[in-house]
Amino acid sequence: MEQSALAFxxxxxxxxxxxxTTELTYPIxxxxxxxxxxxxxxxxxxxxxxxxxxTVRTYMLSTRGDGxxxxxxxxxxxxxxxxxxxxxxxxxxxxxxxxxxxxxxxDQSIFLLDRSFWEYGNYRDDPKHFDKFPDYRAKxxxxxxxxxxxxxxxxxxxxxxxxxxxxxxxTPAKKDAIVHLQWKKQTSKxxxxxxxxxxxxxxxxxxxxxxxx
Numbered sequence: 001m002e003q004s005a006l007a008f009x010x011x012x013x014x015x016x017x018x019x020x021t022t023e024l025t026y027p028i029x030x031x032x033x034x035x036x037x038x039x040x041x042x043x044x045x046x047x048x049x050x051x052x053x054x055t056v057r058t059y060m061l062s063t064r065g066d067g068x069x070x071x072x073x074x075x076x077x078x079x080x081x082x083x084x085x086x087x088x089x090x091x092x093x094x095x096x097x098x099x100x101x102x103x104x105x106x107d108q109s110i111f112l113l114d115r116s117f118w119e120y121g122n123y124r125d126d127p128k129h130f131d132k133f134p135d136y137r138a139k140x141x142x143x144x145x146x147x148x149x150x151x152x153x154x155x156x157x158x159x160x161x162x163x164x165x166x167x168x169x170x171t172p173a174k175k176d177a178i179v180h181l182q183w184k185k186q187t188s189k190x191x192x193x194x195x196x197x198x199x200x201x202x203x204x205x206x207x208x209x210x211x212x213x
Contacts, residue, residue: 001168003100003177004087006056007048009113009146009158010041012078018059024103025185025193026209028071033064034103036181038096039078041086045146045158048169059091059098059181061106073208074107083113083153085146089179092199098179104195104208111139113147 001007018036036059043054050056060076063069076099078084087109088097099109115124123130123140130137145157162169180197186206187193194206 001048001087001165002171003089003173004048004109005090005173005177006050006086006088006097007169008043008050008056008086009045009047009153010056010084010086011044012039012080012082012084013042013055014040014080015060015078017062020181021064022103022181022183023185023195023198024073024183024208025195025211026071027211029069032069034073035062035064036060037062037078041084044083044153045155047158047162047165056086056088057096058086058088058110059093059096059102059179060110061103073103074101074105076106076110076112083147083151085111085113085143089173089177091179091181093181098181100177100179102179103181103183111143113143113153114151115144115147115149 015037018038020036022034024034039058039060041056041058043050043052043056046052060078061073062075087100089100091098099106101108120140130140142161145154145160147153180199182197182199183195184198185193186196191212192210193212194210195208196206
């Protein structure tokens, strides 16, 4: 919440390929083409930096083709009509945003608001088990408060979230915080491959998996 420029509950109104691809380096992703989707999301419940009814153009990572991929990045599979809880930062493309954990973990900052979603099964079946894992518990509790069993968004949940995190909501994101959409491989002197932004002139810290070919 604190690191985000925008945080809100949104409804997907459209999704289309952007035509913009990027390289992400990992041996088992060698032949995979990563492409950004352009997803328009309507603000249903504003939390930080947004207004009700606003449309936010959001870039989400996808892959071309339907083939299976081993250990893929954490991607979102947005569908028109779905509701999500989104935490976003701007990109270098004016007026567009992306997950604050993109491109390797989109799904750690964009959460599907659907209690029946398979990834939430363990929490749905045994919420008390997550008392041992407070970070996961907080995430699932927030999701459960925002949507009911029928898939309807609950305004009371959004109101409680705004009150609970009012300090973080009042904290602006860093002025220079952006999400890079273009990435390239960087190889260290020791032969380790990692990922760095390709659209930045300033030195950047490597992100994502670090491996040797």
